[in-house]
Amino acid sequence: MSIADVILEKIIKTSNNNITVTDGKGIILYTNSDHWSVYDAEPKDYVGESIFELQEQGVLTPSITAVVLNEKQPIQIMQRTKRGKIIMSTAYPIFNDDGEIIRVISYAIDQTEISNLQDQYEQLERKLKGYQTEVEVLRGKEETHYRSKEMQQIAKTLQRVANTDATVLMTGESGVGKSMLARKLHTQGHRRKEPFIEVNCSTIPINLFESEMFGYESGSFTGAQRKGKQGLIEQAHNGTLFLDEIGELPLAMQAKLLKVLQEKKFMRVGGNEERYVDFRLVAATNKDLEDMVEKSEFRLDLYYRLNVIPIHIPPLRDRKEDISLLINHYVELINRKYKTAKKLHSSTYEILLKYRWPGNVRELENLIERLILTSEDTILRPNSLPVSIVGQENANMDEVSLIEQIVVEDHNLKRVVERVEKLMLSKAQKQCKSTYEMAKYLGISQPSVIRKLQKYKEPL
Incomplete structure (x- = not known):
């Protein structure tokens, strides 16, 4: 044995890393005992043994060196020992001038504890989703019924289809409450204890859309997580997938979504194995999908798949009967959230009732929250409202009425x-x-x- 070989053997045996070196036929030339302890193998000298024989004996399942010798490129795999340990193994081939493999160097890292922590985290995450669903169910029971005939009819329709898996397509202006109604539909149905996954199709960059929706396998692209990643569709398994702003879905993704809806199967990016998925689909948009179909901006076959139970939600200005109910609901809800006890002055209340609410329910909720958080007074008077709501003329009149109110009180x-x-x-x-x-x-x-x-x- 040359001096270089003696030095190399000493380095490997005294290294803190788990290292094994084989020749081009898989015969072990150098190794250290730590390498084999992670595989729960008996402490002995494995020099001279074949990794193919060790693989047959079940010591290495599989042998990463065997994979490298077969594929002739660096490889990283996850291995499982007889006792259930998870080992992350990495190996690199060394070639001679003729392009033949003369050595394979492999490293092994015990990932069992990290894997167990990951499993525990995922279990806690599932429990948390379950608790969130229960909270949503309780909140749904507390909600007051709508006063407008249109919303009462929508509530009845949702209740009738809640325990089915029929696809629901909600249309209406931004902020009318499509997301809230989709969640309510989920909490009323038989999937209520399973995940509710909400996806805003307009916020995911086109170049990331496929990997976000379908997930990816380990090493699919630069920056990918080592263990791969579940996509949003996979996360919705057994639950409800809510695709908001579905009119923004790229045409290429429309075709892939259609295939998932038809076959209940999908494939991760970089994967070669089809995965089964079962979810209830609820879609929403503020666009005219029929017009988009005519312009070839939306697939006709996907539109028919989505438009099973169509529900159009009218804007808040067309259902004024609901405004007072929503004002009272959000004042109570936000007071409870921030542990406050603020109330609207009658003049403030009247102004909010007459306002057109171009931003619909979302604008109303945001305004009530802002008033409660920013006002120092317990009574929320008209002078707390933005000029855009009361108007400059009304704002001046409100100051006069406020002074009169002070004198009266x-x-x-x-x-x-x-x-x-x-x-x-x-x-x-x-x-x-x-x-x-x-x-x-x-x-x-x-x-x-x-x-x-x-x-x-x-x-x-």
Whole structure:
């Protein structure tokens, strides 16, 4: 044995890594005992033995060196020992000048603990989804019925089809509540304890769409996770897949989705094995799919597949009977969420009832949350509303009505004066850029403005 071989053998035997080197026929030349301990093999000298024989004996299942000798390229695989250990093994071939493999170097890392942690995490994730579903069911029971005939009819339709697997297509403007109704449909059906996977088709980049929807196998592309990744469709197995903004789905993905709906099978990116999947599909869009079909922007066959139970949700301006119900619902819901007890002033309530709500239910919910979080007062008065909702003319009228309301509510002159002063200071701050401008606006001296701001602790 040459000095170089002696040095190499010493390096391998004393290394903290699990290393084995074979020749071009799979005969072990160098190894260390740690390499075999991860395979639960007996501590002995394996030098001179064939990895093919060890594979037949079940010590290596499979032997990564055998794979490298067959495929003639670097390989990384996951192995399982007789006792159930998970081993990540990597091997590299070394070629001579004639292109023949003369050596194979392999490394082994015990991944059992990491794999167990991953399984525990996935179990916890499934439990969490189950708890979330139960919460949604409870929330669904607390919801008040709609007042408008259109929404009452929609609620009845959803209830009738909830326990079926019929595909539902929801149409309507953005913000009308399609996502909320899709979730309600899920929680009323027989899949309620399984996952509800919501996908906004307009937010996933086209170049990532296939891998996000169908998942990918290990090493499918640069940056891919080593163990591969479940796609959104696979995550919805046994549950409900909600595809929002389905009108944004690329034509290539439309064909793939159609195949999944027809065959209940799909294949991960970089994979060669078809996987079975079972889910209930709910789709939603604010686009005219029939018009898109005529323009060849949406597949006719997919449209027919989706349009089994069509449900059109009217905009909030066309169902004014529901506005007051929704206002009360979200005031109660958001107060509970942030542990507050704020209420709408009657004038504020009237303005919200008359507003057209171009952003529909989503705009209403967001506004109520903003009012409750940003207002210091317990009573949410019209001056808390954006000018875009009350209008400039109404905003000025609301200030007058607010002053009148202060006088009516409070008979203590000192408190009334202080409240009006605070209101005027707040108005001046919105109109002016400095305390000098505020003094001119209010008709008092600048020191008086500073003194009053400090008194009421308003920001300068």
